[in-house]
Amino acid sequence: QEQYVESGGGLVQAGGSLRLSCAASGFSFATEGIGWYRRAPGKQREFVAAISSSGTTNYAMSVRSRFTISRDNAKNTVYLQMNSLKPEDTAVYYCKMVNSFNDNWGQGTQVTVSS
Numbered sequence: 001q002e003q004y005v006e007s008g009g010g011l012v013q014a015g016g017s018l019r020l021s022c023a024a025s026g027f028s029f030a031t032e033g034i035g036w037y038r039r040a041p042g043k044q045r046e047f048v049a050a051i052s053s054s055g056t057t058n059y060a061m062s063v064r065s066r067f068t069i070s071r072d073n074a075k076n077t078v079y080l081q082m083n084s085l086k087p088e089d090t091a092v093y094y095c096k097m098v099n100s101f102n103d104n105w106g107q108g109t110q111v112t113v114s115s
Contacts (some may be wrong), residue, residue: 001104002025004094004106005107006022007109008021009092009110014114015084017084019081024077027097033052033099035050035051035096039108048060048063051078069081078095082111091110093108093109
């Protein structure tokens with residue numbers, strides 16, 4: 001069964017940076033696209049960024065040019081470099097295989113951006 005462990009969140013001032021990590025297991029990591037998602041207080045979970053098995057990336061408009069997704073297949077890990085953070089980026093961040101539609105999510109990592 002797929003498993004995800006997200007880390008790297010924290011409290012940062014607006015304009016600051018954080019790097020999130022997602023360690024995945026339970027599936028063939030190198031052959032799957034992986035996405036980052038977030039859930040802000042009182043809102044539904046939303047798409048943030050994704051990276052395909054070949055390295056093609058895709059971003060939500062709200063984070064494009066500020067966030068960068070990358071992957072290390074040798075470590076079964078996906079990263080999200082977040083720069084120029086804004087208070088509206090405050091959320092719990094999750095990662096998940098793009099082609100997985102079950103309700104199996106990790107615990108997420110909290111990102112809080114103060115103004």
